[in-house]
Amino acid sequence: MIVRCVDLRKSYVMGDTVVRALDGVSLAIEPGEWVAIMGPSGSGKSTLLHVLGLLDTPDDGVYELMGRRVSRLAEQDLATLRSRWLGFVFQQFNLLPRMSALENAALPLIYCANGVDPASRPRELLADVGLAERSGHMPNQMSGGQQQRVAIARALMNRPRMILADEPTGNLDSRSQVEILDIFRKLNDRGITVVLVTHEEDVAKQARRIIRMRDGRIVDDAAHPGARASVAPIPAEAAEPPAVAGSRWKLFWRDAREYLRQAVRALSANKVRTGLSVLGILIGVAAVIAMLALGHGAKKSIEERLASMGSNLLVLRPGSLRTHGVMLEAGTVTRFTLEDAEAVRTLARVRRVSPTASGRGQLVYGAANWNTTVSGTLPDYADMRASRPVVGRFFTSAEEQSRMRVAVVGMTIVREIFGPVNPIGEMIKINRVNFQVIGILPEKGATTWRDEDDLVVVPLGTAMKRLFGKEYVDQIDIEVEGPEHMAGVEESVRQTVIRRHRLPPARYDSFQIRNLVQFQETLTETSRTLSALLASIAAISLLVGGIGIMNIMLVSVTERTREIGLRKAIGARPKDILWQFLIEAVAVSIVGGCSGIVLGWLITLGLSHWAGWTAAVAPSAVALAFGFSVAVGVLFGLWPARKAASLKPIDALRYE
Numbered sequence: 001m002i003v004r005c006v007d008l009r010k011s012y013v014m015g016d017t018v019v020r021a022l023d024g025v026s027l028a029i030e031p032g033e034w035v036a037i038m039g040p041s042g043s044g045k046s047t048l049l050h051v052l053g054l055l056d057t058p059d060d061g062v063y064e065l066m067g068r069r070v071s072r073l074a075e076q077d078l079a080t081l082r083s084r085w086l087g088f089v090f091q092q093f094n095l096l097p098r099m100s101a102l103e104n105a106a107l108p109l110i111y112c113a114n115g116v117d118p119a120s121r122p123r124e125l126l127a128d129v130g131l132a133e134r135s136g137h138m139p140n141q142m143s144g145g146q147q148q149r150v151a152i153a154r155a156l157m158n159r160p161r162m163i164l165a166d167e168p169t170g171n172l173d174s175r176s177q178v179e180i181l182d183i184f185r186k187l188n189d190r191g192i193t194v195v196l197v198t199h200e201e202d203v204a205k206q207a208r209r210i211i212r213m214r215d216g217r218i219v220d221d222a223a224h225p226g227a228r229a230s231v232a233p234i235p236a237e238a239a240e241p242p243a244v245a246g247s248r249w250k251l252f253w254r255d256a257r258e259y260l261r262q263a264v265r266a267l268s269a270n271k272v273r274t275g276l277s278v279l280g281i282l283i284g285v286a287a288v289i290a291m292l293a294l295g296h297g298a299k300k301s302i303e304e305r306l307a308s309m310g311s312n313l314l315v316l317r318p319g320s321l322r323t324h325g326v327m328l329e330a331g332t333v334t335r336f337t338l339e340d341a342e343a344v345r346t347l348a349r350v351r352r353v354s355p356t357a358s359g360r361g362q363l364v365y366g367a368a369n370w371n372t373t374v375s376g377t378l379p380d381y382a383d384m385r386a387s388r389p390v391v392g393r394f395f396t397s398a399e400e401q402s403r404m405r406v407a408v409v410g411m412t413i414v415r416e417i418f419g420p421v422n423p424i425g426e427m428i429k430i431n432r433v434n435f436q437v438i439g440i441l442p443e444k445g446a447t448t449w450r451d452e453d454d455l456v457v458v459p460l461g462t463a464m465k466r467l468f469g470k471e472y473v474d475q476i477d478i479e480v481e482g483p484e485h486m487a488g489v490e491e492s493v494r495q496t497v498i499r500r501h502r503l504p505p506a507r508y509d510s511f512q513i514r515n516l517v518q519f520q521e522t523l524t525e526t527s528r529t530l531s532a533l534l535a536s537i538a539a540i541s542l543l544v545g546g547i548g549i550m551n552i553m554l555v556s557v558t559e560r561t562r563e564i565g566l567r568k569a570i571g572a573r574p575k576d577i578l579w580q581f582l583i584e585a586v587a588v589s590i591v592g593g594c595s596g597i598v599l600g601w602l603i604t605l606g607l608s609h610w611a612g613w614t615a616a617v618a619p620s621a622v623a624l625a626f627g628f629s630v631a632v633g634v635l636f637g638l639w640p641a642r643k644a645a646s647l648k649p650i651d652a653l654r655y656e
Contacts, residue, residue: 001067002162002193003029003052008061008071010047010216021047022058023216031161034184034194036207041199044216046166049197053086053164054078055569055649066161075648076573083112083571087155091167093147094566094653095139098269101126101146102135105153110258111571112158125153129183145176152183154570162193169203181206259576263584270556274588277545277552281592281632282599284542285625289600291537292621294607312351313384313516314478314490316344316497319509334501334510335472343500344478347492349485354381355473357463361456364429368417374430374456376463384479387457392424392439400459403466408439410453430456431467486515539628545592546632553585553640564644565652578645585637586630593629597622 010022021044029035039045050056051063054070057078063071066085070078095104106122126135129149139147148168155163165184169177181203188194196207204210212220267274318334341355354377361374381387382394387408395406407428414423423437435458444452464470480489490513497503497511557564564577604617 002031004064006062008058034188034207036204039213043213079573087160089165089168091170108157108570165196277588278592280545280548282596284545285596286599288625290603293604293617312480315514316476319511352380352479354378354477359468361430365417376460389439403461405435407435408457410441410455411443412454546636550636557644561655568649574645578641581641586633589633
């Protein structure tokens with residue numbers, strides 16, 4: 001037999017009242033029967049149909065379908081059985097309004113192909129129910145009878161063994177009623193078992209067997225005297241549908257494509273709501289991209305400045321002595337000489353040493369005048385301070401020892417006094433002393449307190465003797481072999497200065513040793529902290545967009561509750577519903593993320609072009625923002641998706 005029920009019981013709690021919808025129902029239905037279930041409202045006939053159709057589960061009793069006990073199966077297994085063995089026809093038709101008749105009829109194929117041809121089967125069934133020419137029409141373009149015929153075609157899509165119809169003619173006129181009953185008769189003639197719930201005697205008389213119910217019990221179960229003879233049932237070997245051919249991955253990709261198509265269709269049906277969701281993610285991602293670009297640009301700018309300062313450098317400079325709370329002039333106590341520089345050069349782990357004497361100089365070239373900083377130093381300065389000329393050359397040791405009057409100038413000098421003229425080989429006056437320009441320093445940029453390119457570099461001996469008349473140097477740059485030796489070399493330099501100048505402890509602050517590595521680390525860490533702060537602020541807007549997605553998806557679940565119930569009734573498993581809604585949320589996030597990346601890039605270009613800020617979009621920032629947007633879609637879409645997947649089929653179908 002196809003159905004066997006023993007002592008089925010089902011109760012509902014309504015406030016303080018317990019309603020017994022099924023109170024010890026037992027029945028058996030043979031293959032090929034046409035059974036009508038009748039009874040007054042509240043008699044339990046619809047509940048019995050829902051239990052027979054695996055849309056609801058009994059509280060107690062035994063239910064066997066096709067010889068298999070199914071009353072205690074999990075929802076996943078029940079969905080598989082619904083998709084393979086059962087077909088449903090509802091009083092309200094339950095057609096999806098955004099799908100055509102053909103697409104509504106083919107809907108069960110999403111969840112179980114059952115060995116049928118998805119290309120031809122839907123059209124064949126629509127032709128069987130007389131709707132071949134209306135396959136492209138939407139539900140609102142068809143009459144009630146035509147919609148019900150589409151629902152019947154949908155119920156037959158996977159070649160079910162039993163059709164369950166709940167008041168299938170309740171919303172139809174008399175002519176449409178006759179047409180629908182004629183279709184059921186033909187189906188039954190082909191061996192399909194039909195179980196029909198109705199309250200109309202004229203409809204019930206079409207069945208071979210009538211079951212009458214009252215107060216949750218069967219009060220009468222008899223063959224209708226004027227009914228047709230029994231028809232030949234479907235052979236038992238056809239009870240189990242053929243397995244779907246194809247590998248697991250092939251089926252996975254087929255399902256994934258179908259989930260995506262359904263998600264796009266659902267999102268397209270609510271364009272304004274979808275657009276608002278996309279806008280929330282778009283703004284968040286654009287903010288993350290722009291903020292990270294600003295942080296990355298600031299970091300890059302700092303790195304360039306730090307590179308221009310050199311690496312692994314210690315700077316030895318005169319300090320300031322405090323006398324009675326008054327800060328005296330720098331160098332009042334401790335002045336450094338070339339002999340001090342040579343003493344430092346002999347220390348372990350010291351790679352190079354370059355003393356520097358600096359001062360202001362008045363430059364004259366033709367009719368142009370410019371006041372700038374002039375630094376006298378040694379040839380090692382070029383490599384220690386990343387100042388190897390981009391045009392021309394740096395002076396040599398021989399030129400420094402001979403106190404040659406040669407100069408290397410910065411880009412600001414080139415722009416201000418040379419203009420379009422190539423400065424290489426030209427003669428300029430520095431404090432009325434003639435110098436020949438032999439090179440142009442690399443451009444390092446300007447800060448609010450200093451222009452690094454407003455500089456002239458000359459040999460140290462020339463600066464001390466010919467320009468400034470100094471016997472002392474203003475600072476000594478010390479390059480250490482590696483950052484791990486910085487602390488040791490710094491202490492060695494400190495002890496060397498104290499020993500050479502015989503400084504008592506009270507005068508240890510008369511000189512300074514600046515560790516540029518620590519300074520660089522501080523600036524780098526500050527830049528990193530700033531970037532993280534900017535990204536965190538931008539991420540807040542992305543989270544707000546995610547909350548918007550969750551709210552809209554929750555609204556979508558509520559609005560589409562009956563659709564969820566229909567999909568489950570035709571075989572959708574909980575994971576199918578979960579994936580569909582989750583893909584909708586992720587699709588919104590991906591579209592918003594891609595749009596946000598473009599907008600963020602345009603904002604970055606605008607900030608760089610019009611505001612003059614240093615900003616650069618890093619690939620890592622794009623990947624981070626995009627990945628974060630997808631994660632937001634998954635995170636905030638998971639709860640609504642799980643809520644949709646957890647709905648019971650019968651509760652969803654009853655939702656108003």
